[in-house]
Amino acid sequence: MHELSVAQSIVDIVLQHLPKEDHVAVKSVGLRLGEMAGIVPDSLEFCFSAITQGTPLEGAALEIEHVPLTAHCNDCGVDGNIEPTLFACPSCGGRSLAILSGREMQVKDIEVEESEGIR
Amino acid sequence: MSVITIERKVLEKNDEVARQNRLLFAQHKIFAINVVSSPGAGKTSLLERTLEHFAGRVGVAVIEGDVQTDIDAQRVAKYNVPAVQIVTRGGCHLEANLVHDALQNFDLTNVRLLIIENVGNLVCPSNYDLGEAMKIVVASTTEGDDKPLKYPAMFRNSSVLIINKIDLLPYLNCNIGTLRANALRINPSLTVFETSCTTGAGIAEWANWLTARATSVNA
Numbered sequence: 644m645h646e647l648s649v650a651q652s653i654v655d656i657v658l659q660h661l662p663k664e665d666h667v668a669v670k671s672v673g674l675r676l677g678e679m680a681g682i683v684p685d686s687l688e689f690c691f692s693a694i695t696q697g698t699p700l701e702g703a704a705l706e707i708e709h710v711p712l713t714a715h716c717n718d719c720g721v722d723g724n725i726e727p728t729l730f731a732c733p734s735c736g737g738r739s740l741a742i743l744s745g746r747e748m749q750v751k752d753i754e755v756e757e758s759e760g761i762r
Numbered sequence: 763m764s765v766i767t768i769e770r771k772v773l774e775k776n777d778e779v780a781r782q783n784r785l786l787f788a789q790h791k792i793f794a795i796n797v798v799s800s801p802g803a804g805k806t807s808l809l810e811r812t813l814e815h816f817a818g819r820v821g822v823a824v825i826e827g828d829v830q831t832d833i834d835a836q837r838v839a840k841y842n843v844p845a846v847q848i849v850t851r852g853g854c855h856l857e858a859n860l861v862h863d864a865l866q867n868f869d870l871t872n873v874r875l876l877i878i879e880n881v882g883n884l885v886c887p888s889n890y891d892l893g894e895a896m897k898i899v900v901a902s903t904t905e906g907d908d909k910p911l912k913y914p915a916m917f918r919n920s921s922v923l924i925i926n927k928i929d930l931l932p933y934l935n936c937n938i939g940t941l942r943a944n945a946l947r948i949n950p951s952l953t954v955f956e957t958s959c960t961t962g963a964g965i966a967e968w969a970n971w972l973t974a975r976a977t978s979v980n981a
Contacts (some may be wrong), residue, residue, distance in 0.1 A: 644854075645854055645885075645886035645889065646891075648857075649772055649773070649889075650774075652772050652775065653772055654771060655775070655887050656768065656770050656772065656774075657768070662800065662881060663980065666967050672979065674772075675921075679888070679915050679918070680915075681885050681886070681888055681889050688864060695862075700816055712831050720805070727914045728911045729947070730918075730947050730948045730949075731799065731947070732913065737945075738947065738950045739950060742918075746915075747888070748772040748773060749769065749770065749771050749772060750768045750769070750770050750772060751767070751768060751769060752765050752767045752768050752769070753765070753766050753768060754763055754764070754765050754766075755763070755764055756763045756764075
């Protein structure tokens with residue numbers, strides 16, 4: 644259950660990118676999450692909504708782009724999707740794989756809007 | 763409504779501190795390992811057996827991660843090696859800055875091998891680089907032979923697998939060949955050791971391998 648500390652890291656990063664002078668509300672946070680990043684999305688969303696209360700991120704949607712586990716097969720040269728429990732090349736069954744994607748955990752972007760009232 | 767592009771790694775802060783730790787280890791020629799497993803696989807017992815085998819011949823320092831107690835550090839301190847306990851107070855993994863702070867407690871000039879025992883957990887620690895040279899994953903026979911398939915990230919990110927509690931094999935439905943095959947399927951480059959902390963089987967082989975690795979870094 645490290646989703647709480649991951650959610651906190653996301654909030655810390657987003658806060659650094661908010662315009663200093665303006666009062667803004669974050670509407671959504673775009674996140675890139677690899678299949679093998681070891682994150683449970685439901686748990687992350689729960690933690691995120693809990694720790695953002697009372698911050699400019701309150702109520703923001705977490706928009707998760709799921710990145711599949713893909714690898715380059717050193718045996719047959721094919722790039723393809725890998726089943727995490729099999730860890731074999733989908734084409735030749737080879738085991739010597741160089742992972743191409745699937746470990747991502749990145750904040751992509753945020754959507755902000757000027758908050759009402761205060762100006 | 764406007765969009766602000768960010769494109770930053772979520773754990774960049776941890777990765778940066780891990781980089782600093784790695785730099786520090788390189789400066790002091792320290793071989794650092796991050797030992798991970800599920801709770802109760804025998805990390806601390808393995809550490810005790812390893813220190814017993816070293817018998818003071820290797821300059822070792824130990825960082826113990828635990829959720830609540832300092833029992834592990836007390837166990838290790840009996841072997842006359844400098845040991846620091848990090849109590850995470852509920853945290854399920856060690857982070858690079860915790861290790862960085864713990865390092866202030868050691869005189870690193872005499873340390874050749876740093877053993878970091880992570881919190882017992884096969885999920886969370888796999889995301890947090892501590893600056894170690896490699897991760898060592900301990901899987902015990904009592905956990906069954908399918909652990910590598912259930913926690914592929916940890917087995918993929920580790921360089922060494924220690925299969926512990928092999929003395930219990932006659933009493934368990936755990937096939938060590940299957941366990942090995944499952945682990946090597948996830949990560950064909952794993953170096954595998956089989957140990958028992960009760961009988962001492964395999965400890966010398968593992969400890970000698972570790973000494974050789976630490977020495978090659980220090981050479």
